[in-house]
Amino acid sequence: MPSLMPPTPRYDDATDHPSSHQNKLKVQLKLAIARLRLTQQRDEQLGKTQRRAMAQLLEAGKIDSATIRVENIIRSDITSELHELLELYCELLLARAGLLEGPVCDPGLEEAVKSIIYAAPKTDIKELNVVKNLLADKYGKEFTMTALENSDGKVSEKVVRKLSVEPPRPELVQGYLEEIARAYGVDWPKRRTPPPPEFEDGDDDDEPRDGTKVEASTEPQGTDNQPEAASTPARTLRPAGPTSPLTVTPPRMTTDNMHPKVTLGSVELKPSKKMEDAALRKKKGPDGSVPDISDLEKRFAALKKP
CATH class of the missing domain: 1.20.1260.60 (Vacuolar protein sorting-associated protein Ist1)
Structure with missing residues (x-):
């Protein structure tokens, strides 16, 4: 069948x-x-x-x-x-x-x-x-x-x-040129150093703007008429608790984002001065200039000498 x-x-x-x-x-x-x-x-x-x-x-x-x-x-x-x-x-x-x-x-x-x-x-x-x-x-x-x-x-x-x-x-x-210059510590475009701020004579600091003079107090500090807390200098308040050890690496530069930034909310996070100096020393040579291939060859040759 x-x-x-x-x-x-x-x-x-x-x-x-x-x-x-x-x-x-x-x-x-x-x-x-x-x-x-x-x-x-x-x-x-x-x-x-x-x-x-x-x-x-x-x-x-x-x-x-x-x-x-x-x-x-x-x-x-x-x-x-x-x-x-x-x-x-x-x-x-x-x-x-x-x-x-x-x-x-x-x-x-x-x-x-x-x-x-x-x-x-x-x-x-x-x-x-x-x-x-x-x-x-x-x-x-x-x-x-x-x-x-x-x-x-x-x-x-x-x-x-x-x-x-x-x-x-x-x-x-x-x-691109600006980012390359910034990454290798080259001063380009040349930036002008801003002039130092001018300060006025401080002799009239004790005088109000209306021209009247204020007499200095002759009472000793810390008496009953003036509380002791008033003589204590003001302190700058700092956030309590340990600081976070977290570090954030900024995104790499692309043709769509030439100046990458790291933000937390609306605040831009920037590296500290110590971190910038360390990165700059790593990218630059010992003399502070951008290392050249010929310079590197000379250093290797010097290291090989007895």
Whole structure:
């Protein structure tokens, strides 16, 4: 008697299995995340070297050269910020991989999927382009063309803005130079020292504004006519209890936030003078200037001498 059950499908090739595409997408997402992180770390190290060079130019008074070269730092920071956004989108897709199994893109993942498809061809991350091709194969040509052209506006605005080829704004260039100068202790722009305040002669302090004179009291302090508490100097009240040992690290500078601040309510939290001096000594050389590579080589050579 023949069986009424349908035959079980056979998959001679692993690529024909329905879940093989899903597994490959997960693997490529992990590889893309790792590559994006390594690229950001590399760019961060290069950015520190470039900022130190900008500080040396500002200290030497070569403002025009620093203004032109700082645009490379800005463009590098914009690219790093783009890589950070794409890394977050890849992590989101990996965490919600179960929603990628359907033939239609989930509305909650549409921004992430379309942002990756839109940005991947404009980057040098090969693993990200593989993810883009897998997503394009999954959701079809029409979906992919809509994402590449951003015709429905579902691509992240930040991704679109950071992929723009427009030159940086003048205020952005000025803000970068000011922050680099502040970070390395370079006095730029030159700040004028305010003149000392002028004080008037204090001989007439005992006289009221109406011209009448007040006689000094001849009674001894601490008598019954004058309470003893009145002779006690006023004390400045301070909040009771120990101070909090918590320290807050300000956010790093970005192209969208050139002057990051830490606020508690409406009050800005600033580092103490001791903390600023310690950070400045760490960034500067022993002589108070921005260290150069040649100076460092000379110091290492001096240390090696017996």
